[in-house]
Amino acid sequence: MLEVATAAQLREVLNDWRGAGERIALVPTMGNLHEGHLQLVDRARERAERVVVSLFVNPTQFGPGEDLESYPRTLNDDRAALDGRQADLLFVPDEMVIYPHGRSACVVSVPALSDGLCGASRPGHFDGVATVVSKLLNLADPDVAVFGEKDYQQLMIIRRMVADLFMPVAIEGVPTCREADGLAMSSRNRYLNDDERQRAPALYRALTGVVRAMIDGRRDYEVILSEARNCLSEEGLEPDYVEVRRDDDLAPPGPADRHLVVLGAARLGKARLIDNVRVSLETA
Ligand code: PAF
Numbered sequence: 001m002l003e004v005a006t007a008a009q010l011r012e013v014l015n016d017w018r019g020a021g022e023r024i025a026l027v028p029t030m031g032n033l034h035e036g037h038l039q040l041v042d043r044a045r046e047r048a049e050r051v052v053v054s055l056f057v058n059p060t061q062f063g064p065g066e067d068l069e070s071y072p073r074t075l076n077d078d079r080a081a082l083d084g085r086q087a088d089l090l091f092v093p094d095e096m097v098i099y100p101h102g103r104s105a106c107v108v109s110v111p112a113l114s115d116g117l118c119g120a121s122r123p124g125h126f127d128g129v130a131t132v133v134s135k136l137l138n139l140a141d142p143d144v145a146v147f148g149e150k151d152y153q154q155l156m157i158i159r160r161m162v163a164d165l166f167m168p169v170a171i172e173g174v175p176t177c178r179e180a181d182g183l184a185m186s187s188r189n190r191y192l193n194d195d196e197r198q199r200a201p202a203l204y205r206a207l208t209g210v211v212r213a214m215i216d217g218r219r220d221y222e223v224i225l226s227e228a229r230n231c232l233s234e235e236g237l238e239p240d241y242v243e244v245r246r247d248d249d250l251a252p253p254g255p256a257d258r259h260l261v262v263l264g265a266a267r268l269g270k271a272r273l274i275d276n277v278r279v280s281l282e283t284a
Contacts, residue, residue: 001083003090007139010091014052014140022049026142028133031055032072033081036177036185040146041085043174047144053082054091054136060103061128072187098135108134110157113250117153117263118274121240129154130161137169145169150176150184152263152276156250178204184275191271200273202235203266206242207277210262214279232266240265240272247278258282
């Protein structure tokens with residue numbers, strides 16, 4: 001696997017590949033790779049001849065008091081894992097490469113999708129994500145970019161940004177990779193101690209409980225969402241939100257909407273867990 005750190009080096013390698021008629025897939029990451037990330041790499045490999053993985057712990061998507069400093073940085077393990085999945089190129093820029101004129105010189109914002117759900121308790125987070133992803137897309141100019149569905153709101157924001165700014169890239173979402181007990185894989189799961197790790201799958205159970213109720217025909221969303229929040233509290237998690245939204249634009253559902261997503265976030269010790277489960281009521 002090649003490794004580059006500057007925009008010029010990245011473009012040189014990618015121009016050669018593009019010149020040879022090869023398609024390019026980009027997998028943006030913040031490192032500390034787990035099986036979920038590696039499945040993004042596998043999907044990228046299915047979509048293009050060349051797979052580029054970026055690794056950059058993006059400071060602008062962390063709020064004051066969040067875990068920017070302590071975010072796990074495991075570059076050597078990440079390199080080995082990516083080698084094992086036959087990634088072609090690792091792009092590891094430093095902050096000056098991504099923010100040459102400072103962190104707030106240019107900001108990309110998708111306010112319609114960014115202000116609610118996780119955005120309500122993490123103000124500015126999705127502006128940081130949209131900004132860094134647009135920079136990475138402009139730098140790599142890939143044919144396809146691959147993201148996990150676990151960060152569902154993020155994925156919707158990136159899709160909207162790419163559509164609205166006419167960016168010539170296909171955005172591919174990959175289903176959430178789960179531990180055997182249902183917990184969505186996440187780099188932040190390593191903040192959980194043993195006891196918290198046992199409790200953490202309660203979030204997925206709560207969301208699937210809501211989905212089951214919907215499939216059973218219940219539409220009293222206020223009640224079933226409040227039941228889900230109570231389940232989380234009983235398990236020792238501190239619910240941030242549990243919501244039902246339309247799966248394409250994250251708007252609150254009307255009675256005719258069938259393609260929905262149940263999203264949730266909860267605090268557990270030092271970790272903030274997020275998860276989501278989609279449901280299509282047409283088949284119910
Ligand atoms: O999902 C992530 O790991 C990050 O938000 C991303 C997309 C790499 C942007 O920093």
